[in-house]
Amino acid sequence: MGRQGRRVTLDDVAAESGMSRATVSLVLRGSPLVSDQTRALVQEAIRRCGYVYNRSAANLRAQTSSCVALVINDLANPFFAEFAAGVDETLAERGFVTLLGCTGESVARQRAVLSSMIEHAPAGIILSPAEGSLGKDVGDAVGGVPLLVFNREIDGTWPCLGMDNQLGARLATEHLIALGHRRIAFFGGHRESSSCSQRLAGYLEAMHAAGLEPRPAWRVETAPTRLEAARSAAALFARDPAPTAAVCYNDAVALGLQWGLMTRGIRPGVDFAVVGFDGIPEGEVSVPPLTTIWADPRACGRMAAERILATLGTGDASPDRTISPVRLVVRESCCPPPAKGH
Amino acid sequence: MGRQGRRVTLDDVAAESGMSRATVSLVLRGSPLVSDQTRALVQEAIRRCGYVYNRSAANLRAQTSSCVALVINDLANPFFAEFAAGVDETLAERGFVTLLGCTGESVARQRAVLSSMIEHAPAGIILSPAEGSLGKDVGDAVGGVPLLVFNREIDGTWPCLGMDNQLGARLATEHLIALGHRRIAFFGGHRESSSCSQRLAGYLEAMHAAGLEPRPAWRVETAPTRLEAARSAAALFARDPAPTAAVCYNDAVALGLQWGLMTRGIRPGVDFAVVGFDGIPEGEVSVPPLTTIWADPRACGRMAAERILATLGTGDASPDRTISPVRLVVRESCCPPPAKGH
């Protein structure tokens, strides 16, 4: 039933309940125009027929949409997995469904994914851009569909939800300075990414305020992944004087660095201090647990969903930048500098 | 444009290109019936109008679907995040879009999510069931939509994709026995879950084959999450003789256990041996890196997507159980038993 033969439609329910199609439609949408008795009659008929509402058909007719597209650069990064869970949670509460797309940090795939998404007529799009995204490309792909950019800014006039990157990195750096470090690296990420350059700026701000001059060798660029970071750990020690601590672009990179340090016999939290950025759950169970800038990815996801839904009602797509707060969470991966260099 | 005023439709493209609506429709679907010249003409008009294909409308008319629902119990678990990424990757390749829903291990939410999903008429559903799912409930919610169950079996006649749980847990246990352990715990998970009971069976199989009798205190149940596992670590040491090693339900639980051990001054990989199950990326960077049963979650995701798409073509929903292979990956979290108890 429901599969073999024709699909059960509104007409079938009308026939079964002895009501008109219009009345059934009213019941389905919870209209107050129908009496309780009629409503009960119709709902009983719906149950008997095994009717399931066809929301796509309704959306087509009413020129509405009940889905929001979520396009993520890297779902394997727990930061984005948490973010996605937050988005989905809030969308579901509001009766929307999440259309998921992953780009794997590829601009070409991002283009294909966005094009595919808009053919399903989403009410809006939440985009965590792939590295190197251009505003023009994104604009071409999404047309006039409301878009919210998350995490990295791209040129264009879209509203954006970001974290307080500069403040966070400054807090991280100040924490290391307070512990006594003077040779502090900024590790990981690519400078083209806005989130990375903002975090770098916060780091520099704190360094300069303390009268410290970062050396070029203390800036190591990597793809924003654990694996790349693990491979690049050695670069920190290529020149003297080597740093005694690192502010990392994000937690994934920080965990990779910790791993890279271990394999070189350098104990994070004992011989070398590490601070991350994001607040992914994995940082709590790493050994040593990771000091980080907590950015509450799940809350960001909920906020992103709220924001995109808000623009729908009002039609207001003001290109505001919302900044989600961050705070320092101190765990064991930070230590004072060793008495002598290693 | 495309937003203000009417949406651009197929009729507009027809007018713009001077072709008929039928011809434009043929071009859109790549029919070989149109000449190259006509095709070029139409495509140029599509570009000029900024037309975007309305796939929902097409699906409604043609009684087809271009989306697959993916319902996940816990996206914050990297195992499922990887799985989801694999599903999405394959669906995208085949021109399908992923409808995401998260249940957070709640049967009530799972019901609501499934009901919401089927209103969007997905071609099929991939379900990683919440703990305690009943076949009847799931069946009521999905009606006749093709369903593939992942990871945990539920009663009912749906095809299922699982891992070789019993073999995996047996390999893990045999590895510990070979290292010299005799007091081996099975840690984490709830016995109601089929994947857990299968892994427990593999553990028992290996223990008995080696002439070892597991004590009741060596079986500690927890929710399948890192946090719960960390809190329950102490239970392993509540009675003498305490175990010297643990086979864990999954990697999340294993990482939680490692953390719980550390906080009690027991060093995993030195004082106590730990084996996980899943092969999540985080296990590689934990300290110590986690010995585990590698189940390749991303490949499982790709396989799940392939399978559900295959049933669509043929209409064949044979309730097969596909078993994805597993293998032991040895890392530093395993050690021989300490010479004397701790």
Next chain:
DNA sequence: CTGAAAGCGCTTACAG
């Protein structure tokens, strides 16, 4: 509350 009608944007024969 009902009934008849139009229409959302598309596909699909069918006769030319």
Next chain:
DNA sequence: CTGAAAGCGCTTACAG
């Protein structure tokens, strides 16, 4: 290739 027509499953006035 074109043109006219019907229809996917729904919503939405509108007159009763």
